[in-house]
Amino acid sequence: MTYTLYGAAGSGSIPVEAALTLIGAPYEVIEAVTWEGDAERDKVAPVNPMRQIPALITPGGETITESAAILIWLAEQHPEAALAPEPGDPQRAQFLRWMTFIPASIYSMYWVRDVPSRLGGSDPAAQAGIEALTLERITDCWRIMDSQIEPGRWLLGDEMTVLDLYVAVLSRWRPGRARFAEAAPGLAAVVKRVDALPELQAFWAERFPFED
Structure with missing residues (x-):
């Protein structure tokens, strides 16, 4: 299986x-x-x-x-x-909200910025503009998410969910953790706990080595 x-x-x-x-x-x-x-x-x-x-x-x-x-x-x-609130749990609505916000508003930006010629054509100036604007959009979205969440130990309270894993990984991508922490200090405190999970130390080292 x-x-x-x-x-x-x-x-x-x-x-x-x-x-x-x-x-x-x-x-x-x-x-x-x-x-x-x-x-x-x-x-x-x-x-x-x-x-x-x-x-x-x-x-x-x-x-x-x-x-x-x-x-x-x-x-x-x-x-x-126990990696998600079950249907009927008071946290379920916010869990679904942010699990869909991330791919719709943040993850989707990387399809554009990683290959700016997809929308900017062959014009270097247009491509550079797309790269800059998409990074600003990503940062703004992290800032908005941070303003709407009051984390506990984890993003939705006392229990870790796959949302914590999702944010921890995407926050390592550009514009990088330093800018992420400036825009979303509440989220940043949580993702450091995800980074430090003993159960994932060997996994991080093999699949996504990272130095804060």
Whole structure:
């Protein structure tokens, strides 16, 4: 009963890999560094026509794409791990709110800024403008999220969820943790706890080495 995950070190598959690690479910990773060219993207094409990672193949053979959907589904499939508020829990609405806010408002910006020619064409000035504006947008979104959350030990209170894993990973991406901490000090305190989880130290070292 092994999960198969198409992913890559340092990528959007990392919060999924972290969740599987905490759950204790067996999984294997098919490494597909999709930003390195068509050959890598073609590895994912049989399971995701968008040729993007992550893509999870469940033990039953079902394919799930989109990191937020995968994380929510895994938490529901493994309630013993207590990685999400259950339906009916007072925290469930905010959990779903922020689990969808991140891919809609933040994660989506990287599709633009990582390859600015997608929208800016071949004009270097246009590409530079896109890179700068998307980083400002990402920072603003972290700031807005921080203003709307009053964390406890974890983002939603006393219990860690896959939302904490999601934010911890994406906050390592550009514009980087220093600017993230300036924009979202409340969130920053929580992600440091995620970084320090003893259960994930070997995992971080292997899949997403990081120095604060």
